[in-house]
Amino acid sequence: MPENDGYTILDRPWGLRMIGVTQMAFGIFGLLATIGLLFATLTGAFATVGYLYSLVLFGGVAVPCLFIGNYVDDLRRWAVIAQIIYSAIAVGLSGYLLYVNGLSYNWTIPLFDFSIELAIGNVAAFIAITQTLIMFYLLIRWQAVAPAPGTIVERDKSRARLIEAGLMPSPLEPALLAPDGTTTLTPDEEQKIMDIRKVITEEGMAILCSNCNGATSLTKVEDNNTVPCDYCGVILGVGSVFVPCLNHEEYLAATTCNVCGEHFCRQCLTVQEPPVDEKWQGSAVYLCKKCFEGRYRPAVTTASLVIPIDQLFSIAGGRFSKVGQMYSSFLSAYANGMKHLWRIPLQLLKSVGKSGGGGNDNAAGVLVMIVIIIIAIPILAGILMILGAIIIIPILFYAGLIAVTVEAAKIISGTDFESVDNARVKSIHAHRKPKVKESKLRPSVRVWDDEFRQASLEHQRIKLRHDEERRQREERRRKQQQAASFWRTEND
Amino acid sequence: MTETVQERILCPVCGGPIKIDQQDKVNRCEYCASPVLGPSQSRNCVTHPDILAKEVCHVCGDLVCEDCIQKRVGEYGGKLLTIVNCDKPTCIAESDWAKPLNEEYQKLANMDWADRIDNLILRITGLGAIIMMVFELIFFIGVMFYQFLTPWSIPDISIGALGPLIMIPVAILLLNILGNLMSAILLQSALQVYVHERQMGAGITLLVILIIEVAHLLFRGLFFGLLTFPNPIFLPLMLGAFLFGTILVFVGSLMAIYIGNKKRVQLKETQEKLHLSIKP
Numbered sequence: 001m002p003e004n005d006g007y008t009i010l011d012r013p014w015g016l017r018m019i020g021v022t023q024m025a026f027g028i029f030g031l032l033a034t035i036g037l038l039f040a041t042l043t044g045a046f047a048t049v050g051y052l053y054s055l056v057l058f059g060g061v062a063v064p065c066l067f068i069g070n071y072v073d074d075l076r077r078w079a080v081i082a083q084i085i086y087s088a089i090a091v092g093l094s095g096y097l098l099y100v101n102g103l104s105y106n107w108t109i110p111l112f113d114f115s116i117e118l119a120i121g122n123v124a125a126f127i128a129i130t131q132t133l134i135m136f137y138l139l140i141r142w143q144a145v146a147p148a149p150g151t152i153v154e155r156d157k158s159r160a161r162l163i164e165a166g167l168m169p170s171p172l173e174p175a176l177l178a179p180d181g182t183t184t185l186t187p188d189e190e191q192k193i194m195d196i197r198k199v200i201t202e203e204g205m206a207i208l209c210s211n212c213n214g215a216t217s218l219t220k221v222e223d224n225n226t227v228p229c230d231y232c233g234v235i236l237g238v239g240s241v242f243v244p245c246l247n248h249e250e251y252l253a254a255t256t257c258n259v260c261g262e263h264f265c266r267q268c269l270t271v272q273e274p275p276v277d278e279k280w281q282g283s284a285v286y287l288c289k290k291c292f293e294g295r296y297r298p299a300v301t302t303a304s305l306v307i308p309i310d311q312l313f314s315i316a317g318g319r320f321s322k323v324g325q326m327y328s329s330f331l332s333a334y335a336n337g338m339k340h341l342w343r344i345p346l347q348l349l350k351s352v353g354k355s356g357g358g359g360n361d362n363a364a365g366v367l368v369m370i371v372i373i374i375i376a377i378p379i380l381a382g383i384l385m386i387l388g389a390i391i392i393i394p395i396l397f398y399a400g401l402i403a404v405t406v407e408a409a410k411i412i413s414g415t416d417f418e419s420v421d422n423a424r425v426k427s428i429h430a431h432r433k434p435k436v437k438e439s440k441l442r443p444s445v446r447v448w449d450d451e452f453r454q455a456s457l458e459h460q461r462i463k464l465r466h467d468e469e470r471r472q473r474e475e476r477r478r479k480q481q482q483a484a485s486f487w488r489t490e491n492d
Numbered sequence: 493m494t495e496t497v498q499e500r501i502l503c504p505v506c507g508g509p510i511k512i513d514q515q516d517k518v519n520r521c522e523y524c525a526s527p528v529l530g531p532s533q534s535r536n537c538v539t540h541p542d543i544l545a546k547e548v549c550h551v552c553g554d555l556v557c558e559d560c561i562q563k564r565v566g567e568y569g570g571k572l573l574t575i576v577n578c579d580k581p582t583c584i585a586e587s588d589w590a591k592p593l594n595e596e597y598q599k600l601a602n603m604d605w606a607d608r609i610d611n612l613i614l615r616i617t618g619l620g621a622i623i624m625m626v627f628e629l630i631f632f633i634g635v636m637f638y639q640f641l642t643p644w645s646i647p648d649i650s651i652g653a654l655g656p657l658i659m660i661p662v663a664i665l666l667l668n669i670l671g672n673l674m675s676a677i678l679l680q681s682a683l684q685v686y687v688h689e690r691q692m693g694a695g696i697t698l699l700v701i702l703i704i705e706v707a708h709l710l711f712r713g714l715f716f717g718l719l720t721f722p723n724p725i726f727l728p729l730m731l732g733a734f735l736f737g738t739i740l741v742f743v744g745s746l747m748a749i750y751i752g753n754k755k756r757v758q759l760k761e762t763q764e765k766l767h768l769s770i771k772p
């Protein structure tokens with residue numbers, strides 16, 4: 001999958017996730033109701049028509065809700081369409097029920113030796129409202145929730161995270177190349193080479209293979225300045241200058257660190273996304289460990305240029321602001337939740353007062369309901385508030401502090417430097433492209449944005465085309481002038 | 493060389509394909525643009541054919557020795573990267589947008605000598621600060637646990653109409669959150685000792701915060717009446733950890749101040765020697 005062109009499950013809007021969960025909840029309730037109804041019918045507490053009802057409930061609510069709910073939040077176009085159709089049907093049916101029987105329509109459902117009064121009218125209203133909201137949300141956010149046909153969506157969360165985090169720039173697939181330099185080897189052949197390859201030679205300076213990391217002696221360099229790898233057989237070009245690595249005299253330097261300009265082998269260089277600049281030609285930028293850690297400062301003749309390390313610890317520091325943002329979102333969500341929580345008892349109280357047709361006159365039941373509404377819900381709200389204040393906020397605070405501590409431990413352990421050499425071996429073993437590692441001590445190199453690159457390439461193409469058209473126009477005009485002057489001369 | 497063979501050549505750096513366009517000049521990897529020798533290219537300097545080349549001109553692709561190169565620092569999308577050009581007038585003109593590297597300054601201001609000691613300082617102060625941070629986190633939980641889930645309690649506190657029922661949790665929360673925040677600031681400062689320019693300042697900041705942190709802990713200990721603490725292991729263990737962290741941060745901050753000052757003097761002398769009025 002082209003990582004930069006596809007969607008990942010992490011692109012899923014929050015609302016879509018909520019729709020999935022809501023539908024699944026409807027499905028579970030439908031399933032439980034089906035089982036209950038079936039059981040009641042089997043035990044004779046319900047008429048034979050109960051079988052039909054349970055079948056309708058199972059086929060019309062449980063199965064579609066569980067099925068669609070399971071897929072709709074996976075960024076699947078067909079599931080979104082199915083959800084919209086299902087919601088429309090549900091709104092239509094519940095609306096019809098409300099139209100025919102009204103909001104106060106109740107059912108008496110037998111339960112063992114008791115019976116429950118179920119406000120079907122209210123349930124229908126709830127379904128109608130919920131499904132209408134779901135339908136509108138999906139239609140309004142169509143672009144975000146329904147990927148265009150043919151779009152590839154990475155749904156594996158771990159792989160999606162890898163894609164979101166970015167991969168080390170490399171032209172190689174995470175598999176060993178065959179000697180032809182294009183096809184890949186089978187896992188067995190690959191393992192054989194990885195087992196026998198050596199990273200040192202006994203014949204002086206060596207060149208490290210970019211395919212298998214094996215060391216081949218420089219004595220084997222051919223007249224055309226290429227060298228076949230002793231282990232995997234690919235033909236390697238030879239780096240432009242014969243300079244040993246600054247840290248390993250036994251290896252020919254592969255290239256220079258793009259920051260300090262010193263020569264290093266593949267074991268001493270890491271790779272990052274290139275800077276966003278049209279002047280930069282390559283798709284990668286190489287850094288030695290020192291520059292990766294932001295400790296090199298180029299001395300130039302003017303004071304205007306310094307290594308941009310001002311935001312050195314922004315990553316760790318950013319955790320505080322992140323926690324701050326979490327507090328803020330939590331508090332606003334909490335306040336909203338509380339608002340609704342207080343509204344529910346009042347509305348319920350109002351609806352109890354209205355109950356009539358089809359309901360019973362059990363005054364004690366109504367009193368119990370009032371007590372529950374007036375006492376239980378506020379107590380629940382209070383408990384939630386206390387939990388929020390005492391537990392959730394300190395937990396968030398603690399999470400922030402622990403994150404800072406972990407970040408600091410990572411910085412002092414200094415293990416983030418991943419050489420291109422190590423990254424290659426890891427990718428071959430794991431058959432997965434390695435994740436990009438940005439220095440904690442150096443501001444991250446901005447990711448080369450594909451859109452920017454495409455836009456700049458498009459801009460260049462347009463400019464070239466315009467230049468070419470202008471040149472052709474001028475050429476035509478010149479020829480026309482020549483022709484005109486020729487004919488004039490002829491006529492004259 | 494046939495086209496089929498040429499396509500098989502891999503870049504020795506990234507493994508990308510190398511298309512051989514030039515026989516006697518460097519060719520660049522199609523992926524990472526690293527230079528690779530042409531099939532019939534000499535490895536020596538183009539101007540001094542008896543000297544092995546050390547660099548590649550980024551403009552013309554010629555191999556050049558140390559006598560023929562100019563190093564420059566160019567800005568690419570906000571990042572400063574080093575580029576090399578040869579001494580041909582056209583190549584110099586093409587590279588004019590980048591600033592020439594002041595090699596004499598570079599040599600005099602080189603701080604490679606401090607790499608090992610800086611690593612050590614970072615780890616000492618970092619480890620100390622992490623220990624103190626963890627200490628604060630555990631101390632907070634510990635006090636909460638003993639206050640609310642055991643018969644032990646800190647002394648009663650009342651302010652006006654606010655009795656112990658409210659004031660005890662408030663005091664525990666506020667004082668410990670303050671301790672946590674101070675240890676977080678300590679941690680942030682501890683990591684900055686690795687930056688040449690900030691080393692001395694970070695060392696001084698560490699010392700000041702350390703003194704405040706120790707005083708704050710002593711105050712909390714007395715205020716909470718920890719001398720009457722029931723658990724014989726918790727308090728000595730916590731104090732031992734705090735002491736260890738304090739010693740590490742203290743030693744690390746002194747080292748940072750000493751090394752940071754040496755660097756400051758080195759830069760000052762370099763500027764005086766080169767008659768530079770502006771700090772590069």
